[in-house]
Amino acid sequence: MLHLRLIVPSDRTDEVVRLIESTVGAVHLVVLPGAARDPAGDVVMCDVAREAGDGLLSRLQDLGIDRTGSIAADNVDLSLSTRADRAEEEAPGEAADAVLWQHLVEETHEESTLSVTYVAFLAIATMIAACGVVLDNAVLIVGAMAVGPEFGPLAGISTALVRGKPRLAARSLIALVVGFAVAMALTVGFSVLMDLLGQFSKDQLDGSRPNTGFVYAPDAFSFVVALLAGAAGTLSLTSAKSGALVGVAISVTTVPAAANAAVALAYGDTTQTVGSSEQLLLNLFGIVVAGVLTLLAQKAFWARKGRKSAQGTKGGKPETA
The missing domain is CATH 3.30.70 (Alpha-Beta Plaits)
Structure with missing residues (x-):
């Protein structure tokens, strides 16, 4: 209620x-x-x-x-x-x-605001992921995914496209682009510092990485997972099931791909930088596509429910769901 x-x-x-x-x-x-x-x-x-x-x-x-x-x-x-x-x-x-569309617009508007806190969370998540990719540590990768706040702007873009809210779309896009740009730039500096301290090395980045090598090797499964995660994340927002959103956060390679691109850029490894950037863009695009399709499906579903309800209430007898 x-x-x-x-x-x-x-x-x-x-x-x-x-x-x-x-x-x-x-x-x-x-x-x-x-x-x-x-x-x-x-x-x-x-x-x-x-x-x-x-x-x-x-x-x-x-x-x-x-x-x-x-x-x-x-x-x-x-x-x-x-x-x-x-x-x-x-x-x-x-x-x-x-689906409470007014609440969804308001929530995504708040979550897609470019703020110091948003950028800080994204930067910290990217730095944690940088440690994860260099050490080939899957636990750190999962932790970084959970910390990253990037789903807010992605949901904002999806909502804006469905509801025709150009200001929300622009606000979300700015938060997404600026947030990742700042986070990756800071992670490049973090990587250089860690290298000077002897904690990172190019050999670690180029070595065998069975747990994290996927972050710079986009494939069809990357897009499929992004679609599934985008649908699940959108459903979690519209149904107010925040627990499901945590699962979405740790299932999509956005922050780890950004981190790998930043570390590779610090070492001048253009192959991994390009591959990771492609992985990042592919996942971001897949989440937005899935979000739009999910919202359109929910919109059509409730429009049909509304028509059936209107028919059921004729004569003063409400239809029982």
Whole structure:
């Protein structure tokens, strides 16, 4: 369930209340006349099944409540209510499958912001991966993948392409390009320092690396894995299953490829630099493609659900999912 808290201009309250009352899956309606001070208006609260939440939020935006008042939504972790259980049964589809497009746009906007923290995480992850590729240590590679924050901008690009948000696309692309450029430049310097300290050597980079040699040898499987990971990562965002996103982070060769390219560049190894860069670009492209296709599939699925629900509610009998 979602809990909505609205600040509504007093002259629009009746209209908003009617909208909520007519929404299948909405319950626990509360109206507090004159309770809001900034902006002034009435406070309207309700709970709504997650699968019906996107439709209600869109209609509230169509009424302009986000401009003249306020719309806030929170996840309800526990709701002991027979009426809430009935509302979730009546709402079309399943909560785990529901996509809250407004929340997705907001979340990806936040995750794709070019900030000092974002660049720091990406740079640290790339340096850890640099240690991993030189030492041929798979544990360090996995750790670096888990630390890397690059999926945020990739999800932002996918969302922007599907939702037609050019600003989000530009913001995400800048974060991705600048973030990797800075991280790789810092890793080149890190590699030079480690070489001076006797911790890195070109022989280690050129030697047999059964655990990490794949990072500069892109192949068809690299693209297949990127597609699968991109789909899984997008599903984890839309269903709010963050645990799955961790699995995605440690399954795609983005940060390790960037690290290998940086270390190879520090030693003037153009073969590995080019191969690693190709691996990086291939994986980034595959994740975006999969993200777009997954979102388009979810969009089509819920459009079909919405049509079936509309047909099921004719005559005042809501279709039960």
